[in-house]
Amino acid sequence: MTKVTLAKGLNMGLRKAMEADDKVLLMGEDVGTLGGVFRITDGLQKDFGEDRVIDSPLAESGIVGTAVGMAMRGYRPVVEIQFDGFVYPAYDQIVCQVAKLHFRSQGRIKMPMVIRIPFGGGIGAVEHHSESPEAQFAHTPGLKVVTCSNPVDGYWMIQQAIAHDDPVIFLEPKRQYHAEKAELDESATPVPLFSSQLVRHGSDATLLAYGPTVKTAMKAAEAAAGEGKSLEVIDLRTLSPLDMGPVFDSVRRTGRAVVVHEAHVNLGLGAELSARITEECFYSLEAPVLRVGGFDTPYPASRLEEDWLPDLDRVLDAVDRSLEF
């Protein structure tokens, strides 16, 4: 057992995946000599060589587009997009090629590619470094979208994503990279990649969170407990496909659901979750599904970001509105 940060858990997971399969390649801007701007690939080029850990030219469409060709040749490329807001130059390759090649080829071409994207806010950065583009990828058939909220999930989920035969958008909550450490047992059996996990039991309402907002939801549940309110928390982990089973089970028991994400509320994951919960749990609901998220503005300058991001108080405010409905 070792205590690791999310950054270290991801780094160890990447190393494991590269040891397990010599077809696994890493590519991205600054991932080699530097070890990535967040050091997630630290030391990997030194140990696996420049042919397997590739510093790329500064062109995101080029990174993803060449990774498509490598996958066609039988490799399992893992590409790093340096920041969430820089994924858009690669959007066409991701949506028109990565997502569609399996379908276009009637299953003859596999696209076992992982596109790692540090996402979310809270690091005091300039524009384009704090975004949450998950809904845009979850809206695209052919892609799978997952996100880890803690070091242990980071370690296991990156390995599972790399071993998976379909393209995976792998979202990493960058604010958590160097935050709390967690005990990692490398001999444990991981939960399946495309599964939601109940991370706190409760009976009054269900909080649905993923990535960076799992921590927010857990803090909110802790604070609510002090006020005599029992909140259940589910870490969704997989955003496409969604694993709704644990969500429906929970909402049928609590009768109330609040979705928390950093992404803009309008047409975000919360809208889809709300629709599905309403379709499946209609007679169990005591209140409408509520959503707490980023406002429908562009991400603000960083001195305003803590106002813009959903925090403990805004989550509790939504919980109160649900309970009082």
Next chain:
Amino acid sequence: MTPHDSGFGPDLVEVFGPKHEDGGPELIQLLTPEGERVHHPEFDMDFSAEQLRGFYRDMALVRRVDVEATALQRHGELGIWAQLLGQEAAQIGAGRAIRPNDYVFPTYREHGVAWCRGVDPLHLISLFRGVDHGGWNPKDHNFNLYTIVIGAQTLHAVGYAMGMQRDGVVGTGDPERDACVLAHFGDGASSQGDVNESFIFAASYNAPVVFFCQNNQWAISEPIERQSRIPLYQRALGFGFPGVRVDGNDVLATYAVTQAALQRARDGQGPTFIEAYTYRMGAHTTTDDPTRYRLSTDVESWKLKDPIARLEVYLKRNGYAGDDFFADIAAEADAIGHTLREGTKAMPDPKPLDIFDRVYSEITPELAAQRDGFTAYLESFEGAVH
């Protein structure tokens, strides 16, 4: 202010010389439009009579495939067709220069290259009929599926070539082992970011790839001048690898130049840019009307440079092929036409429920639920068959 007194040095004409409608003195040619064999100091090669007849057969038959598919569209059998008319030499010259281990990334107009790779023309037709998005298995032919987004495939080509480098099949000196990639695109695509990024990646990693640009002078209605103020092949130098302009209506020169560039790539010497200077004799696709944007006199002048006619003259004048040969090709073309017409009409429509299984390597539970719901819906109709 004219370019001469701008203070920024010489203008384009001073640097690149005057514009030449015929491709200019840099055009590599081995067979003139009149069917005269000419020689080139760098790219000359000897062709056997059998090889020459083979080129003729390929070009004549793919022209027939193209004409037949165009007619099928006019009869309402295809939704659309992208014609290759006029570009036969560029495609057959390049297609015949490829070796079995090489891999090809086409656009959506490479019917002639597909022919050389053994792809059944009915698989091309099924795409344009709306039956599928490409029915052949790319791995069976080392020929990727058609890519509709302009230029996107050039990056795939470079990535595939980078994979070949890692597989140790580049520059070993073993002709049975060494391989490379041929990437197709057009003059319009040369403006795309992906194409320019593919040049940068290929140069940076010295990837074994040949960029084969058919400059057919038109990107739907936009002339080449809208894409580039300099001859396209000269762009390569700015990316750090050689570029050449070949007469794309001369199958001999296209073959010779492409073969040399492919060998250079297989040998580990990196990318080459080939600009095959040609002309789109037909419309962009069957939905297009080129009379709205170009002069018929231009088309007439390019008719005189027809790739098939010039080889026919050369074959006949030198006694490499007689009347029997041409009669046999005509009969073979008629048979292909018949096969395509009958094959198209007999093509079964795809089944609505097939789409769900092809999105992922394994269907997801939520997609399976959609499929099951749709199945039940279809079955709710009396006498439903699906």
